[in-house]
């Protein structure tokens with residue numbers, strides 16, 4: 001970054017600081033990951049200069065011989081990973097992808113049956129503070145005491161409410177979904193069936209979780225979580241909805257696509273097609289399962305009865321009488337980054353909820369396996385139980401830094 005260093009010291013220093021933070025700490029926010037050097041390089045290329053409204057072969061501006069190459073490659077590679085009938089790689093991120101998908105097939109006021117946020121859903125699945133809830137009429141389904149979705153209750157709700165769309169997918173739910181059941185319920189009421197796979201896209205691409213694409217009409221995702229690509233979104237759908245999705249993306253919702261991101265998506269999809277990505281996806285889940293087992297031993301209450309994917313939702317208030325916010329701060333102090341999170345029907349506020357969410361995608365990218373995860377569980381337990389003891393936290397921070405040194409980031 002020799003040019004930036006000369007021209008903008010403030011931004012240069014902030015980047016250096018962030019790089020050091022990432023290198024010296026354990027990133028365990030379930031939605032984060034570390035991209036490869038190749039993806040980072042691609043993001044910083046001249047494609048950032050280019051406008052390319054439209055789609056490959058049908059653009060509104062000239063000079064598209066290379067943008068067409070990278071967008072077509074991104075689509076082809078995503079197709080190999082997910083086997084979708086149609087793919088649009090232009091959505092800028094997950095929230096816009098969801099808004100685009102709704103607007104492609106629904107009218108304002110239409111009813112959507114989605115997962116309640118406190119039970120693991122996402123803000124854009126109809127939380128009252130979002131634009132999605134202002135435009136559409138959302139109703140929420142919940143999980144049962146055993147952490148599973150009650151598909152009989154879901155079917156009853158669908159028959160009673162007759163939503164135009166049934167929405168599966170989540171941002172804090174740790175169990176597998178029954179795609180076939182969702183399909184059967186949607187068929188019964190003739191609803192459009194959509195799933196948001198933002199969190200698990202990499203696990204699906206790596207064949208560690210089964211592929212929902214054949215069952216769903218529309219599939220949205222981000223590309224930067226388990227899929228380990230650049231920040232961005234993507235929509236996959238049945239042929240029947242292809243034109244509506246493309247039109248709703250551009251010109252319906254977005255202007256020019258961010259072609260440097262699309263090129264980087266193509267690079268990341270190429271990486272996900274390699275056999276090593278399958279090993280990576282499998283190890284993410286192995287690591288999460290070990291974390292679950294260890295934390296249970298330390299009497300942490302794991303929501304939804306455990307995990308089938310890359311994350312755990314933990315009721316720290318119910319387990320240790322420490323709030324989600326206090327736990328987040330204590331873990332931050334020892335160099336473990338996680339986020340506070342509501343638990344199902346949380347009685348506490350979202351700014352200081354009962355839970356924390358922990359994920360294993362980023363530490364797995366660093367090469368950490370079961371042994372390191374067992375050590376991390378020890379630290380998490382001591383830090384939370386001693387959240388007011390600065391001396392203990394300082395000692396743990398040193399130990400975390402030592403572990404991170406053994407697993408360098410961008411060697």
Ligand code: DSN
Nearest residue numbers: 030031094122171172
């Ligand atoms: N912010 C993402 C997450 O953490 O799950 C989803 O929007």
